[in-house]
Amino acid sequence: MAIDTATAQRQVLDAADELFYERGVQAVGMDAIRTASGVSLKRLYQLFPSKDALIEAYLDRRDALWKSMLAEHVDAATDPRDRILAVFDFLHDWFRQRDYRGCAFINSFGELGTVSPRVAELALQHKEGFRQALTDLSKAAGAPDPERLADHLILLSEGAITRSAISGSPDPALRAREAAVLLLDATLPS
Amino acid sequence: MAIDTATAQRQVLDAADELFYERGVQAVGMDAIRTASGVSLKRLYQLFPSKDALIEAYLDRRDALWKSMLAEHVDAATDPRDRILAVFDFLHDWFRQRDYRGCAFINSFGELGTVSPRVAELALQHKEGFRQALTDLSKAAGAPDPERLADHLILLSEGAITRSAISGSPDPALRAREAAVLLLDATLPS
DNA sequence: AGTTGGTGAGAACGAGCGTTCTCCCCGATG
DNA sequence: CATCGGGGAGAACGCTCGTTCTCACCAACT
Numbered sequence: 377m378a379i380d381t382a383t384a385q386r387q388v389l390d391a392a393d394e395l396f397y398e399r400g401v402q403a404v405g406m407d408a409i410r411t412a413s414g415v416s417l418k419r420l421y422q423l424f425p426s427k428d429a430l431i432e433a434y435l436d437r438r439d440a441l442w443k444s445m446l447a448e449h450v451d452a453a454t455d456p457r458d459r460i461l462a463v464f465d466f467l468h469d470w471f472r473q474r475d476y477r478g479c480a481f482i483n484s485f486g487e488l489g490t491v492s493p494r495v496a497e498l499a500l501q502h503k504e505g506f507r508q509a510l511t512d513l514s515k516a517a518g519a520p521d522p523e524r525l526a527d528h529l530i531l532l533s534e535g536a537i538t539r540s541a542i543s544g545s546p547d548p549a550l551r552a553r554e555a556a557v558l559l560l561d562a563t564l565p566s
Numbered sequence: 567m568a569i570d571t572a573t574a575q576r577q578v579l580d581a582a583d584e585l586f587y588e589r590g591v592q593a594v595g596m597d598a599i600r601t602a603s604g605v606s607l608k609r610l611y612q613l614f615p616s617k618d619a620l621i622e623a624y625l626d627r628r629d630a631l632w633k634s635m636l637a638e639h640v641d642a643a644t645d646p647r648d649r650i651l652a653v654f655d656f657l658h659d660w661f662r663q664r665d666y667r668g669c670a671f672i673n674s675f676g677e678l679g680t681v682s683p684r685v686a687e688l689a690l691q692h693k694e695g696f697r698q699a700l701t702d703l704s705k706a707a708g709a710p711d712p713e714r715l716a717d718h719l720i721l722l723s724e725g726a727i728t729r730s731a732i733s734g735s736p737d738p739a740l741r742a743r744e745a746a747v748l749l750l751d752a753t754l755p756s
Numbered sequence: 757a758g759t760t761g762g763t764g765a766g767a768a769c770g771a772g773c774g775t776t777c778t779c780c781c782c783g784a785t786g
Numbered sequence: 787c788a789t790c791g792g793g794g795a796g797a798a799c800g801c802t803c804g805t806t807c808t809c810a811c812c813a814a815c816t
Binding site: 477 | 589590593668672677679681689693718721723725726728729731732733741742744748
Binding site: 605606607608609 | 762763764765766
């Protein structure tokens with residue numbers, strides 16, 4: 377019955393991801409994670425020495441997964457302009473997931489941002505990573521001021537992320553894509 | 567020493583606003599509100615029969631205050647286009663407040679959205695009110711499709727709200743205003 | 757003056773939290 | 787076969803929470 381360390385870790389992270397994301401980090405107790413993962417409390421605490429450590433691991437994994445999903449969508453396009461618009465197609469796919477509940481980093485930041493500097497830092501890093509990706513795409517598309525275009529695109533994306541969460545509809549991704557087209561037309565050299 | 571009902575209610579709501587907004591609703595206990603407001607627990611519970619009721623009153627007051635601050639900024643301009651851009655000036659003023667911590671509705675939704683339908687509903691209503699205001703402004707500016715323009719402007723606004731919270735800088739309001747200018751140029755009839 | 761009713765201060769209660777500890781079983785080692 | 791160490795189940799601990807209760811007190815009415 378002894379489960380090997382790697383699979384135990386994966387089971388715990390799977391459970392943490394599902395529960396933390398759905399109900400928020402504070403509302404989920406370690407006991408719920410133990411039940412959902414099937415890993416005993418003792419083992420859980422020797423894999424992750426505290427709940428804070430588990431939250432950090434949860435956010436780390438979300439960050440990596442999110443980035444790889446984004447890259448997958450972007451890399452399916454070759455035209456630089458299409459690669460930018462692929463960001464919004466990715467968002468639309470994401471929003472349509474049955475259990476979509478907004479951005480885990482924004483949600484965690486709202487819960488713990490003032491009390492946990494680590495969570496605040498992780499949220500900032502995650503968003504800076506996104507900003508960097510958008511800046512690279514804008515540069516490749518020949519934008520005269522790539523950072524500025526990236527900032528504009530970020531605003532549309534983040535806005536769509538929270539609006540979709542609250543309204544429960546994936547449509548904001550489509551509206552954001554329309555607005556992005558207008559911005560690209562106004563910004564990129566023809 | 568007996569405090570009159572209206573002022574007791576105001577003191578409780580003042581304390582709730584400050585504490586809920588700064589630390590999140592779940593992290594603040596009724597005891598902290600009692601201490602900060604100086605109103606005894608007994609009185610507190612006869613003013614608001616439960617913490618949920620207090621949270622609802624907190625969100626209601628935030629909604630009213632937010633709307634009136636927005637209206638104040640918008641009504642300072644007369645040109646329809648300027649009235650739209652005044653929205654982003656309002657955001658910039660808001661973000662510069664020392665204790666700015668994002669949108670109370672987004673934060674509360676992130677904490678309680680899945681477990682409290684009432685909070686989810688209030689968040690949706692708050693955002694719909696904003697959407698309606700932007701639709702009216704877009705209509706007054708002669709937009710060919712006011713609802714679509716309103717959606718685009720909302721995305722910029724919400725994006726700025728969360729980005730400013732996480733980055734700790736008010737600058738996203740300026741970036742959002744720039745993008746709004748580009749969108750207006752592309753959308754409004756000259 | 758005596759009674760009543762509501763108030764403030766805070767103790768009490770039951771539940772849930774993060775974390776640790778106990779106890780029992782099991783497979784590996786000599 | 788005897789021993790030992792690590793793992794599972796879950797009880798236990800100390801704390802905090804939302805909510806209620808106790809009790810002493812004070813103002814107003816008869």
